[in-house]
Amino acid sequence: MISWRDRMGRCLAGGAVVALLLAASASYPVEMLDPRFLDAGGCPSAVMDVRGTADRPGPLVPAEGAVSVTLCELITPARGGPGPMPSPRPGRDRTLGTHVAEMIAVLNALPTRDEAEAAARALMTARGDTPPEDLHMGQACTAIGYGEQLSFAVRYRDRPPALLLLDRNCGVVHHAGRTRFLDGQPVDRFLSFYRDQTARDPDAIPAPTCPAKVAVTDIDNRPDLEFPQDGMARNRGRGDGFLPSPLAAVTACRYHADGNVLQLGAHRVLREDLEPVREILNTAAAIQSVTDSGGTTDFVNGVDCGMPHPTRATTPVSRLDVVWAADMTGAVAEMRIWRAPCQAVFSGTAAGLRAEPALLDRLDSWLGG
DSSP states (O other): OOOHHHHHIIIIISOOOOEEOOSOOOSSOGGGOOGGGBOTTSOBSEEOOOOOOOOOSSOSSOOTTEEEEEEEEEEOOSSOOSSOEEOSSBOOOEEEOSSHHHHHHHHHTSOOHHHHHHHHHHHHHHTTOOOOSOOOTTTEEOOOOOSEEEEEEEEESSSOOEEEEEETTTTEEEETTEEEEOTTOHHHHHHHHHHHHTOOOGGGSOOOOOOSEEEGGGOOOOTTSOOSOBTTGGGOOTTSOSSOSOEEEEEEEEEEEETTEEEEEEEEEEOSSOHHHHHHHHHHTOOOEEEOTTSOEEEOSBOOTTOOBTTBOOOOOSEEEEEEEEETTSOEEEEEEEEESSOEEEOSSOSSBOOOHHHHHHHHHHHOO
16 A cells, blocks of 8 residues: 555656546445445445545544444446445455554554645655645545555444445545545555464464476466465555465475476475565565656666567576475465576566575575575
């Protein structure tokens, strides 16, 4: 999720293309949602389009008597229209039964429009920019076609659930006639609490295994093909690293080409002292970028290893290391490290990154140089 600070920097300083939605009104009041469009847990069963920055006094959501917070996920229909729209299929909701008070505190700490504008003006002034007279906070919106609508449903002991609708394009959240701005990454904070809630005894989490062989054609890292397996993606926040939670087990595998297959030559399972390993893998999977004074961002650690090239064919991998990481929730993610004929890192968060010596040396120490 993009915070409103990032949003204002991109829209006003970086020259990003936006759709200006000036106080477009909802087709129905958000505090009077039709119960036909809510399920038993308070999550919406139809995609809702609510716009504007209207506000009423008081906290965004009541805290007293709250027993759970659900992150609702609803698949967005291919075509839109006014009013609630039936979803083609349900998403995968997640319910937080622990850290409930902390999560509600996160939601109630989200800034009002006045607070968001004051902070945005201060940020632009500190950068040497002159803030415009009207920042259009909550109205200068991106036009990203998200594949799902997210919302929070707070359940109580003695009152109906409260539904908070997120508008990620405009960077706001709506509930009961109140609007707050999505600073502080509330979805990321929810996912962090949720991963903590679902953590298990690491000894009960099996270590991943190395396949005995892999077809060379399955390790084709062109960007139009699937990334490596990534079981952590669903509960990874936008601001989180590749491995967002502590690890329970890591399995490293080394392969060498034998005709049309890659044969397993060495492997190692690690269960101790995994925090430094997680740090190395997160660094290896991170896109590095620099932004100049004009707001232009360039990625600096990309390589074209294994990719198609105008003057040559794609070169297949002949030596490959694969790292499988299982975290404390039992989720597993794969990282592929090409060693020959070229070197690059591929993961579920980024493809074709430069393989740094720290990672390569660690792999050689595990698997033999």
